[in-house]
Amino acid sequence: MIAKLKSKLKAVFKKVLKQDGGEFAKRIRHRNSEFWGSAEGKMIKAVPMDASAPLAEWQNINNWQRRLSNKHNSIEFAKKFGCRVPMLYWEGKDLADFRSKSFPEHYVVKPTLGAGSKLVFLMNGSYNLMDK
Structure with missing residues (x-):
């Protein structure tokens, strides 16, 4: 159900951004351009x-x-x-270090950068619930 809702919201958002009219769509396009339209914008979130x-x-x-x-x-x-x-159990770039850590029975793995559920893992032991 959550995946269906996310998919619907994503479709609505894309539709709004593609529309020529509407003040909201114009403001979102402007903000997106202001925030991320330059190399500096992409670098800022990496610091x-x-x-x-x-x-x-x-x-x-x-x-x-x-x-x-x-x-x-x-x-x-x-x-x-x-x-x-939320409790942070691990942060880093070396996955070998990640694999050597012990985690509670239930935990979430997600990247520092990115949006949506890309590369998000809801773990139940060694099973990723997002694979259902």
Whole structure:
């Protein structure tokens, strides 16, 4: 059911972006172009931030909210303001290191960058529930 809902929402969003008219569609296209239309935009989300960094450092670029499209940065930003965040069991790039860790019975694996359910694994022991 969730996959069906995600698929429907994705189709609606694509339709809105392709429409010529409508203020909402224009605003989304403009924001997408402003945020990600340059090499700088793509680089910004790749730079990791830390909760201990002063707010001024988080906001020292135009459209600073782009930093939050990086899941690591989003978690650090939430921590900065005392929000509860999910337990992080592992973070890194070396999958050999990942395989050597022990995890609870149920856990989620997802990339730092990306949207939707691409490369997201809902694990029940060694079984990925997303494979159902």
